Amino acid sequence: MSQQANVVLEAKNLQLCYDAAVILPDMNLSIHTGQITALVGTNGSGKSTLLKAFARLLKPDQGNVYLDGRAIATLSSSEVARRMAILPQSPDVPSSLTVHELVEQGRYPHAGPLKMLRKQDHAAIDRALALTGMSDYRNRLLDSLSGGERQRAWIALALAQSTSVLLLDEPTTYLDIRHQLEIMELVQRLNHEEGMTVIIVLHDLNQAAQLADRMIVLQQGRVAGDGRPETVMTASMLETVFGIHARVVEDPEGGRPYFIPLSVARDPKATGL
Ligand SMILES: Nc1ncnc2c1ncn2[C@@H]1O[C@H](COP(=O)(O)OP(=O)(O)OP(=O)(O)O)[C@@H](O)[C@H]1O
Ligand SMILES: [Mg+2]
Numbered sequence: 001m002s003q004q005a006n007v008v009l010e011a012k013n014l015q016l017c018y019d020a021a022v023i024l025p026d027m028n029l030s031i032h033t034g035q036i037t038a039l040v041g042t043n044g045s046g047k048s049t050l051l052k053a054f055a056r057l058l059k060p061d062q063g064n065v066y067l068d069g070r071a072i073a074t075l076s077s078s079e080v081a082r083r084m085a086i087l088p089q090s091p092d093v094p095s096s097l098t099v100h101e102l103v104e105q106g107r108y109p110h111a112g113p114l115k116m117l118r119k120q121d122h123a124a125i126d127r128a129l130a131l132t133g134m135s136d137y138r139n140r141l142l143d144s145l146s147g148g149e150r151q152r153a154w155i156a157l158a159l160a161q162s163t164s165v166l167l168l169d170e171p172t173t174y175l176d177i178r179h180q181l182e183i184m185e186l187v188q189r190l191n192h193e194e195g196m197t198v199i200i201v202l203h204d205l206n207q208a209a210q211l212a213d214r215m216i217v218l219q220q221g222r223v224a225g226d227g228r229p230e231t232v233m234t235a236s237m238l239e240t241v242f243g244i245h246a247r248v249v250e251d252p253e254g255g256r257p258y259f260i261p262l263s264v265a266r267d268p269k270a271t272g273l
Contacts, residue, residue, distance in 0.1 A: 008033045008165055008197050009054050009084075013063035016049050016221075023049045024221040027063070036191050036198045038208035038229075041218035042242060047201045048089050050218070051167050054199065055086040081109035085161035089169040089201070091154050093142055099153045100138040103128055106160030128160035131186055133179075147174035155183065159190075166190070168200045172207070180204075184211055205242075206258045209233050210251075217241055233257045239265050 007030045014027040023046050031037055031054075039047045052058040054065055056072050065072045067083060085106070094102065106128065107121040117125075129135045132152040142150055151174045158166060168187070172180040184207060190196040202208040208215055209229035217225035217232060219241050225232040230250075238246045238259060243266060246259040 006032050007066075008068060009199075010066040010069075011050070011053070011063065012066065014050075014053060014060050014065065015062035016046075016053055016058060017061045022221070024053070027221070027223070029216070029223065031197065031199060032214075033197050034191070034195045035213040036187065036200065036211055037214045037216060038212035039199060039201045039216050039218065040203070040205055040208050041224075045218040046221040047218055048169050049221075051086065051169050051199065051201060052088070055084060055167055056080055057086070057088070078109040081161060081163075083163055084165040084167065085158040085163045086167040087154055087158045087169055087171055089173075093150070095143060097142050098139050099129070099134055099142065099145070099156070100125065102142060102153055103134075103138075103156045103160045106157045106162075109161065124160050124162050128156040131159055132156040133182065148176060148179055151175060152179070152183075164195070165197045166199075168198065170201050170203065172202070172204070180207070187211065205233060205238075209257050210254070230255070230257050233259065235259075243267050 009031040011027045011029045014024055015022065016024040027050065039050065041047050049058065053060060056065065067075065067080065072080065103125050104117065107117055107124060108115055110121060111117060129138055132155050134152050134156050137145065137149060137153070142153060145153065151171065155171055171183050175183065187198055187200065188211060191198055200211070212229055214227065215225065215229045215232040216223060217237060224241050225237050233248060235246055235248050238244050243264065245262040245265050247262060248257050248259045250256070251258055
């Protein structure tokens with residue numbers, strides 16, 4: 001397979017602005033089929049903006065996003081939704097929906113003109129609820145759930161869409177450590193067993209290094225690091241991008257890097273001092 005055929009999503013000269021502020025000045029990035037790509041960076045570095053642009057939730061000021069080599073702006077909404085699901089960072093909570101009603105929405109891109117759910121739709125909903133440990137919560141109102149349970153309901157919605165590309169913006173926010181690990185293992189399983197392509201925004205750099213085939217570091221809307229976790233997660237990157245002194249060691253089991261934070265270094269955004 002050629003390198004090009006292997007590219008599922010591509011940003012070409014992508015520029016995104018909010019009002020006068022340029023957030024992503026000129027992004028060029030190819031995402032490869034079947035990989036787990038972790039997107040990391042400090043608060044405000046542009047991770048969510050990039051993810052939303054990939055999912056066509058934001059319109060570029062310049063440049064384009066390509067999905068399977070086709071300009072994403074030219075595709076129909078259901079074409080995009082059958083290929084790619086996104087868990088946004090702060091999804092709007094639709095009031096008074098049950099978990100099942102939320103997750104059901106993931107099937108609409110697959111449903112016929114009358115939006116009638118068929119056998120395969122119910123099977124996909126049941127599977128998504130089971131994978132996220134939410135089967136017992138299906139009749140609960142979203143309003144009544146804890147932060148972590150609600151987060152898992154949103155992940156179930158993305159999974160019910162049965163796409164082969166999944167974009168996750170901080171999916172482990174609000175989750176206790178066991179549920180965080182469950183989500184990490186789920187992502188790994190979907191990737192290994194079903195070849196799912198995943199782009200995942202994570203703040204826990206150790207989790208990102210454990211999980212990802214490729215780590216992309218964003219700094220002020222530009223790529224400041226890109227490659228295998230062991231080449232990207234270095235003490236020097238942690239200092240220049242995240243402003244911390246850290247010791248990076250290798251996990252003797254899997255060979256992945258992990259870091260131990262030592263102290264705060266100079267604020268990378270600060271000038272002067
Ligand atoms: N709707 C908006 N209007 C104006 N500015 C925005 C808007 N959304 C984001 N920004 C700004 O764009 C920049 C990038 O935001 P973005 O949400 O992409 O960052 P992020 O890397 O996802 O950060 P975090 O780790 O905090 O989620 C920030 O400076 C933010 O203040
Ligand atoms: Mg964000």
